[in-house]
Amino acid sequence: xxxxVVGIGQTAVVTDPGDTIEMIGLGSCAGIxxxxxxxxAVAAHSLLAKPRQGEVGKEPGKYVETAVPFLLEQLHGVGxxxxxxxxxxxxxxxxxxxxxxxxxxxxxxxNTSLAAELLRKAGLRPDTSFVxxxxxxxxxxxxxSCEFVASTTGx
Amino acid sequence: MAAQNEYLEAYSExxxxxxxxxxxxxxxxxxxxxxxDPPRAHEMDLFGAVELLVEESRNTSVxxxxxxxxxxxxxxxxxxxxxxxxxxxxxxxxxxxxxxAEIGNIFAARFLxxxxxxxGLVGHHSPPxxxxxxxxxxMQTILAMAAGAETFTLVRTLMSxxxxxxxxxxxxxxxxxxxxxxxxxxx
Numbered sequence: 001x002x003x004x005v006v007g008i009g010q011t012a013v014v015t016d017p018g019d020t021i022e023m024i025g026l027g028s029c030a031g032i033x034x035x036x037x038x039x040x041a042v043a044a045h046s047l048l049a050k051p052r053q054g055e056v057g058k059e060p061g062k063y064v065e066t067a068v069p070f071l072l073e074q075l076h077g078v079g080x081x082x083x084x085x086x087x088x089x090x091x092x093x094x095x096x097x098x099x100x101x102x103x104x105x106x107x108x109x110x111n112t113s114l115a116a117e118l119l120r121k122a123g124l125r126p127d128t129s130f131v132x133x134x135x136x137x138x139x140x141x142x143x144x145s146c147e148f149v150a151s152t153t154g155x
Numbered sequence: 156m157a158a159q160n161e162y163l164e165a166y167s168e169x170x171x172x173x174x175x176x177x178x179x180x181x182x183x184x185x186x187x188x189x190x191x192d193p194p195r196a197h198e199m200d201l202f203g204a205v206e207l208l209v210e211e212s213r214n215t216s217v218x219x220x221x222x223x224x225x226x227x228x229x230x231x232x233x234x235x236x237x238x239x240x241x242x243x244x245x246x247x248x249x250x251x252x253x254x255x256a257e258i259g260n261i262f263a264a265r266f267l268x269x270x271x272x273x274x275g276l277v278g279h280h281s282p283p284x285x286x287x288x289x290x291x292x293x294m295q296t297i298l299a300m301a302a303g304a305e306t307f308t309l310v311r312t313l314m315s316x317x318x319x320x321x322x323x324x325x326x327x328x329x330x331x332x333x334x335x336x337x338x339x340x341x342x
Contacts, residue, residue, distance in 0.1 A: 008209065008295060009201045025209075027292025028299060047201065047299050058305065062201055095293045096219060096284040097252070104221070104284075107299045136292030153289055 006031075006045045011061040013074050014041045014143050022140040023090070025153070028108035030064050030115045031090035033141045033148065034071050034124065036080035041143045042071040049110040064111055068118040087126040089115045090139045090150050094132075108132070159198065163308075165341055166196040169270060170310040170327060176269035177262045178314065184261050185243040188317035194325070196310045201298065204307045208294055208326065215290045216251065218259030218283045219297060226271055226278025227330030229301050230263045232314075232323055233290065239321040256283040262325075276336055301328040308334060 002019045004012040008029060012021050021043045023031045030049075035041040044060070044067035051063050060070035075085065092112030098105045112131040119126040130137060130150040139150040174191050182189040197207065216237045220230045234240065237251050246254040260283050267278035286293045301307055307328065314323045329337070 007202075008205045008298065025289045025291030025295075027289070027295040029295045047295060048302060059201070062302075093292065095288065095296045096217075096286045098282075098284040102221065102281065102284065104296070104300050107296055136289035153292075 004043075006043050006061075008045055009047055009059055009062040011044045011067065011070060012042065015039070017144045019143045020140050021143075022138070024138045026091040026137045026139060027093050027095045028111060029091050030108075030111035031088075031137075031139050032064070032067060032071060032115050032119070033088045033090070033139070034075060034085060034119070035087075035141060035143070035146055036075050036078050036085045037146050039078040039080050040074060041141055042074045043141065044068075044071055046111060046115070048107070049114045064114045064118065068115060068122070072122050082123040085124055086146060086148070087119050087124040088130070088139070088141070088148050088150070089119070089126045089128050090130040090137055092131040093136065094134055095136070162338065162341060163196040163198060166308070166310060166329070166337060167194050169274070169337060170194040170196065170312075172273055173266040173270040173327075174312055174325060177266040180261050180265040181258065184258070185240065185316075187239075187243050190315050190317065190319070191325075192313045194310045194312035194327075196308065198306055198308045200306055201302070204298060204309065205294075207311070208298075208309075209291045213290045214288065215293065216255050217286045217290075217293050217297075218255050219286070219300075220259055220263040220283050221281040221300070222263070222267060222278050222330070222333075223281075224278045225276035225332055225336050226267050227332040229297065229328040229330075230259070230266060230280065231297055231326045231328075232259050232262060233326070234258075234321065234323040236321050239316055243316070252285050252287070256285050259283040259285075266327075274336065274340060276333075278333070297326075297328075
């Protein structure tokens, strides 16, 4: 019975019944969860959609573009068809009220859009019910029951 | 490593000039004394920055200013309890956000002006952006905006009013241009 709290830029891979994967204080980051029921559950808490040109991401979880392939690689060969796998994308909130035109206003939206797009391209059907808005969120996935819970926090 | 430490020390000193001037301007605006600790510069990866800056589930008010020009980067001010600041300004709680924004505006303008005139550089800042809520969630956007490379350079200091009330935290993330200018001046 272990709670795997996934911090910013981190990933988690869970195979033990009774374990949960949690993300707390999700703001503009994308929280990406995928489960192959009864076999494996994986998640990433990604800060940005893509690395800057020329940057080599050492940690796959930091960027959505590297996190999604990393998560899918963990599912490879577990013997569960993609049609039975479940996926969720959470977060992508706009935490700041920007006074002028700022490209930064779209950070969260870019994160969650790319995560959903990459998961769809891989043949999954991510639930994107818990994205956007202006509030922080917390989310958890229970390995055994496959139950996924997300809620907003703060003002 | 020694050269790197020397560089971070120099950056702390340079920032100290900026925060000192900014605190004086803020004290004049608030009609209260403002106390600032000496700033300290750090260079670290994402996980180090998260460990240093991200604290779970603390409600906070934040003002953020994007800087450009020679002194590019981000200036952020975290105020846990804005009430004493609002009281000093005679502002009601409904005006908390614009009041905090104005505090950030004054701080950033004087900060950039002081560093710029000392180094012969020019920096401008954007209109302030504000957020109220979970510190960890707000910090994600700031780190995403500051994440230019594998490592973060940041300068951090704590601020309070004369009686030690309303502690606030200033975190400055110099951008590539600002870092490059300072490195070349130190070379």
